[in-house]
Amino acid sequence: MLIDFHVHLAGNGCCQSGIILGKKFERRPTFFLLKKMQKITKEQLVTDIDLLWIRRISNFIENSQYISKAVTLCLDSIYNENGKELEDYIQMYIPNSWGCEVKKKFPKTLDFGASIHPYRKDSLQELEYCYKEKAFLVKWLPSMMGIDPENPLCFPFYEALRALNIPLLSHTDTEHTFALPVKKWGEYNHISKLKKPLEMGVTVIAAHAGTPTQLSETEELVNQYENFFLDTSGLFNPTRARSALKLFAKSKNTVLRERLLFATDWPVPAIPHLIIDKLGFNAFKTLQQITNPFEKDLKIKEYLGFNLADFKKNQDSLLTLLGRSLTEVNLT
Ligand SMILES: [Zn+2]
Numbered sequence: 001m002l003i004d005f006h007v008h009l010a011g012n013g014c015c016q017s018g019i020i021l022g023k024k025f026e027r028r029p030t031f032f033l034l035k036k037m038q039k040i041t042k043e044q045l046v047t048d049i050d051l052l053w054i055r056r057i058s059n060f061i062e063n064s065q066y067i068s069k070a071v072t073l074c075l076d077s078i079y080n081e082n083g084k085e086l087e088d089y090i091q092m093y094i095p096n097s098w099g100c101e102v103k104k105k106f107p108k109t110l111d112f113g114a115s116i117h118p119y120r121k122d123s124l125q126e127l128e129y130c131y132k133e134k135a136f137l138v139k140w141l142p143s144m145m146g147i148d149p150e151n152p153l154c155f156p157f158y159e160a161l162r163a164l165n166i167p168l169l170s171h172t173d174t175e176h177t178f179a180l181p182v183k184k185w186g187e188y189n190h191i192s193k194l195k196k197p198l199e200m201g202v203t204v205i206a207a208h209a210g211t212p213t214q215l216s217e218t219e220e221l222v223n224q225y226e227n228f229f230l231d232t233s234g235l236f237n238p239t240r241a242r243s244a245l246k247l248f249a250k251s252k253n254t255v256l257r258e259r260l261l262f263a264t265d266w267p268v269p270a271i272p273h274l275i276i277d278k279l280g281f282n283a284f285k286t287l288q289q290i291t292n293p294f295e296k297d298l299k300i301k302e303y304l305g306f307n308l309a310d311f312k313k314n315q316d317s318l319l320t321l322l323g324r325s326l327t328e329v330n331l332t
Contacts, residue, residue: 001068006263011050142188212243234265
C-alpha cells in the first residue's frame with residue numbers, strides 16, 4: 001500500500017483549528033476555483049469547512065485499494081530574518097497543532113506533515129514538539145514563506161532535522177496557487193538551493209521533482225545524493241503536464257527511477273486531457289471513469305510507465321533510510 005506524501009490541509013478556522021485564511025488568498029482566482037471544484041457552499045464556509053476537508057481526504061483514502069495513508073500538510077506563518085512574524089503576508093496559515101489533531105482524529109488514514117519556518121526564534125522547540133507528536137516530515141513552500149534554503153539561519157534547523165531523522169519536503173520551481181509576497185522570493189524555490197540540506201545529511205524530498213524547468217539540475221542532484229527523493233505531486237496541470245512526460249520518460253533508464261515517490265498535491269486536480277496525445281483515447285476513457293482522485297493520479301502515472309510496485313520500492317527505501325518500520329507508520 002502506498003503513502004501519498006503531499007496532501008493539503010485547508011480551511012478557515014471555523015472549527016477551532018487555528019487555521020487563518022488570509023484576505024489576500026480569498027481574493028485569488030485559485031481560491032474561487034478551489035471552492036467551485038470542491039463544491040464548498042457558503043454555509044459550509046461558516047460552519048464546518050475545516051472538518052469537512054479532513055473527512056473528505058480520509059474517505060478517499062479509506063475507499064482506496066492502493067493508497068492507505070495521506071501525509072496532510074500544515075503551513076507555517078511568514079518570518080523575516082530577525083525572527084519577526086509578518087502577519088500581513090499570511091495567505092493561509094495552518095498550525096502544527098491542527099496537523100496533530102487531524103492525525104488523532106483519523107489515525108488510520110491521515111498522517112501529520114508539520115511546517116516550521118526556520119527563521120522563527122523557537123524553530124527548534126517547535127521541531128521538538130512536532131517530533132514528539134510523530135510528525136512524518138516538515139514541509140516548506142519557500143517562495144511563499146520567505147525561506148531561502150541557503151541562508152545560514154537554516155543550518156541549525158538542518159542539523160536538528162538530520163539528528164531526528166525527519167525529512168524536509170520542499171516545494172520546487174514555479175508556484176501558482178499562492179501569490180508571491182516579495183518578488184525576489186521566487187528564486188527560493190530553485191531546486192539547487194536544496195544542495196545545502198542534502199550536504200548536511202538531511203533527507204530531502206523535492207516536491208514536484210523540479211518540474212517544469214529544473215529537471216536537469218534535479219537529475220544532477222539525484223546522482224550526487226542518496227538522501228534525495230522526488231515527489232510526483234501536482235504534475236498533471238497546465239504548468240507541469242508536459243514536463244511531467246519528460247520526467248517519466250527520463251525515469252525509464254536513469255537513477256530517477258529509484259527516487260520518485262507517490263504524491264498527488266490534492267486538492268490540485270490531475271487533468272488527463274492535457275496529455276491525451278500521450279495516453280491515447282482508451283486510456284483516457286478509463287481514467288474518466290475513476291472517481292477517486294487519488295487513484296486517478298496513480299493510474300495516469302501507471303500509463304506513463306511508473307506503477308504501484310515502482311513507487312512502493314522507493315517508498316520502502318525512504319522508510320528504511322528514515323529508520324521507520326511499516327508498523328510504525330501503520331501500513332501493515
Ligand atoms: Zn502542494
